[in-house]
Amino acid sequence: MSATKQYYRVMLGPGSCYAEDGVAGRWIGADWSFDFDLSDKLLLEREEFKRAMRPIFLENNPDKTKVAAGLAAGMLYTICRDMKAGDLILTPDSQGSYFVGTIAGSYYFADGEDIPHRRRVDWYPGKIDRSSMSQELRNSTGSVGTVSNVTKYAAEIDAHIKGDPAPVLVATDELVEDPSVFALEQHLEHFLIQNWPQTELGQRYNIFEEDGEIVGQQYPSDTGPIDILAISKDRKELLVVELKRGRASDAVVGQIQRYMGYVKDELISEGQSVRGAIIALEDDLRLKRxxxxxxxxxxxRYQVSFRLLKGAA
Known part of the structure; x- marks a missing residue:
């Protein structure tokens, strides 16, 4: 198992309203209506834990969906078990900055507290100003949901902590064939999210939301995060959207099939089906075959265009 240090953005309550309490009490944590000690449940592997916790979540929250239940259980597992001693935590305050700390202890249950499922944290004395972050890091730390993994921006975050926030290029992965397209499509995902209603897919599908917040961006599955998870306007079909991101065609097809299998097995309800959509810059013959x-x-296939507008002399 890799011992690589991980970096997470963690919201402490809605809008991170418990951030000051967490810093003062030296903890991070979560709730999601599970009002009992999870120590025994956390002996399970992630997917077993999620299967055990989903029906409890749905019983406590009958108006929620399997998608919301899976998301809640997965993020709870991340906080309570996946995070290791030394992993770095960013927690937003209410003034546009981030508290920074490292995990310093294992899971414990704070009975009777609003945020009962906790981990000890050693908080640093300073903060990181959001306005000083790169656009890519701001997008990732600003994503919805209680937890987001921002390890790909480790070098930039470390530079901010040291007081030298020099620009840092995002890392690619071994399946990327075209790094320039990979870099472009980091922005495409956020553009799609922000402009979804105006896209062809947005005419038929809505990105999954819970309580007015998008939860369908980078939705976690047991084989990796789904770029976009949407549902048809009649609620009968779930849509898995995957961006090619300059990767090999065979890798993208295999990945989206795995995601669709996960949605079919774990998320759809009776009478629902699942469909997939791959979005790429080029009219890729191998992908079409x-x-x-x-x-x-x-x-x-998407198109990128821009115009130059001459200003007044």
Whole structure:
């Protein structure tokens, strides 16, 4: 198992309203209506834990969906078990800055508290100003949900902590064939989220929301995060959207099939189905060949354009 230090953004309550309490009490934590000690449950592996906790969540929150239940259980597991001693935590305050600390203890249950499922944290004396972050890091730390993993920006975060926030390029992965397209499509995901209603997919699907907040961006699955998880306006079809991100075609097709399998097995309800959509910059022949013998996955090509507007002399 890798011992690589991980970096997380953690919200302490709605809008991180308990951030000051967490810093004063030296903890981070979560709730999600589970009002009992999770120590025994946390002996389970992640997917076993999620399966055990989903029905409890849905019983306590009958108006919620399986999607919300899976998200809550997964993030709770991340906070209570996945985070290791020494992992770095960013927690937003209410003034546009982030408290910074490191995990310093294992899970404990604070009975009767609003945020009962906790980890000890050693908080640093200073903060990181959000306005000094790169746009990519701001997008990631500003994503919805209680927990987001921002380890890919470790070098930039460390530079901020040291007081030298020099620009840092985001890392790619071994499946990336075209780094320039990979970099462009880091922004495409956020553009799609912000402009979803104006897209062709947005005419038929809504990105998953819970309590007015988008939870369908980077939705966690047991084989990795789904770029976008949406649902048809009649609630009968779930849509898995994957951006090619300059990767090899075979890798993208295999990945989206795994995501669709996860949604089929874990998230859909009776009468629902799942479909996939791959979005790429180029009219990729290899991708189209692979999809021609694959059911339930559509291919979309996006275009990038800009104009130069001459200002007044």
């Amino acid at each position: 692979a999809l021609s013998v694959t059911q339930g996955i559509d291919f979309y």
